[in-house]
Amino acid sequence: MKEEALHWYALKVFYNKVFVVEELLHQHSLESYIPLEEVVVQRGDHQKKVRRPVVNSLMFVRASWPALRELQRKHFHEFCFYMNAEKTAAAVIPDREFNVFRLVTSAIAQGLEYFSDEAMVNYNKGERVRVVEGPFAGTEGFVKRIRRDRRVLVVIPGVIAVATTYVPACFLEKIGN
Secondary structure, eight states: OOOOOOEEEEEEEGGGOHHHHHHHHHHTTOEEEOOEEEEEEEETTEEEEEEEESSTTEEEEEEOHHHHHHHHHHTTTTEEEOBOTTSSSBOEEOHHHHHHHHHHHHSOOSOOEEEETTGGGGTSOSEEEEEOSSTTTTOEEEEEEETTEEEEEEEETTTEEEEOSOOOGGGEEEOOO
8 A cells, every 4th residue: 555645734732732732642643733922921920931832723734634534524623624726625834835834933933923814915025035044944934024024924824924033134145036
């Protein structure tokens, strides 16, 4: 039997149970990724650092389509898939796109901004650039001015966009579309 190709998929997790679904995927030996941030929470008289998803109910999984579909059939009440533009199948996220998104969201940087699919309509047009220095080196996306700062916007179409913090012009190089 032919080995099925592995792809990245975006999941909408119900009831904000991303860590429960992450454990479920781990039990099935599937790689997953949740964009997280570390925040300080006041509990009584002391403060505690906690990890929380930057976007509630969003996570990513790398799996073959048949394996993921079978898991979703058994756990349909836990999650669903983000669909492609035609709404005919689950949206496959190309490895290169996902790796750039992961590079930006896993960087230890404050001030990243996330945009939903509806909000990114105004932001996904602009000059295509690559960051060559700094904490976001290797990132490719669109350069945009957001709140008077030059930022690089990384887009996973139909799912999410993330804007870096300020990136100096000398750290950017133009690339073709």
